[in-house]
């Protein structure tokens with residue numbers, strides 16, 4: 001018999017209570033937080049969909065690996081286990097642990113970039129963009145045109161525009177030190193990149209003798225989409241597909257807080273021995289010795305085990321289906337979202353939902369704040385606040401104004417997700433009452449984390 005219901009592929013051994021608050025408590029908490037949900041105390045949040053990064057639940061096997069860890073400063077057994085798992089998965093020769101993804105980015109970019117250069121990507125994530133721009137280098141987004149249209153259905157909306165990449169390398173290739181592709185494409189809606197597209201990037205990079213790096217945070221979710229959607233891939237295991245994705249690249253940056261199923265950790269991996277040597281020297285300066293890179297031995301163990309669990313088919317089937325389930329409920333109620341639903345999150349199209357709030361009055365902030373006040377749900381704006389401020393101080397609307405509801409791995413059950421759907425639909429129905437915001441104060445880079453807002457009258 002075939003049953004349609006896809007259940008959580010685990011049972012729960014340890015639970016954490018969530019706190020129920022009243023609407024007036026949440027209004028006060030949000031005011032106190034400068035109308036920026038990043039500044040809330042997590043205890044005041046009922047369902048926290050701020051990020052899927054580092055918020056997952058570890059398995060019993062991971063916790064037991066934690067207890068087995070070796071905390072030696074140099075040459076720890078846990079490092080060799082971590083290194084073996086990462087090498088087995090990625091095939092890269094040099095594995096450099098870092099405390100999280102952005103440390104891998106900073107070390108890579110600070111090691112190889114020169115001012116005035118250009119780094120193309122499908123869409124740079126915020127930390128990737130910031131770590132490139134701080135080196136006075138342009139972070140160029142070349143996602144396919146379909147990837148910029150929220151309601152448009154395409155199986156691989158994260159694909160990079162191969163013709164635009166070819167043109168860039170033909171015309172200004174001397175300024176491009178490497179090509180990056182983010183899998184899945186977080187800033188573009190958690191959308192996957194096809195193997196065919198990655199093969200195309202490889203061919204173009206070979207033609208122009210350019211290294212190709214993956215931003216691999218959600219490599220397993222991307223591999224699952226390839227299995228589901230790419231012709232000829234359905235019979236392969238997610239691990240075999242992931243291995244091919246990595247084999248097409250020369251290196252990767254990785255935040256193990258996502259598909260490493262760990263609460264902290266990351267790595268930089270590559271085949272170029274010279275770059276790896278320079279990266280390890282910088283690592284020692286800022287992260288730690290090359291066999292721990294800012295992590296405890298127990299973190300390395302948790303990541304090693306997490307990378308094995310994340311490619312399990314039962315896990316990935318449940319993971320991608322839970323996101324799709326929320327997406328289907330919202331689509332059925334005519335709530336505009338990025339379609340099709342991405343891997344780790346649902347992205348509400350705040351610009352489409354709130355046409356009366358102009359982008360520079362931050363519709364994403366307005367929607368995220370209302371979701372918190374009405375239901376205690378915390379999402380995050382991905383739009384004009386996150387991407388609209390330029391290094392020269394000017395501000396333009398972001399490509400889209402979205403609210404991302406990121407789903408932590410193995411944390412919430414189907415009834416939590418049902419509650420989220422009900423709340424989003426209720427807020428969408430009261431859209432006319434939502435107003436824009438203005439920024440009272442903000443730092444010059446990564447302003448979304450700490451900016452203080454004020455509602456407009």
Ligand SMILES: Cc1ncc(COP(=O)(O)O)c(C=O)c1O
Nearest residue numbers: 053100101102125127186217255
């Ligand atoms: C695509 C992508 N790249 C890089 C990062 C940075 O990773 P970390 O938060 O571990 O520094 C993130 C984190 O959200 C991400 O989603």
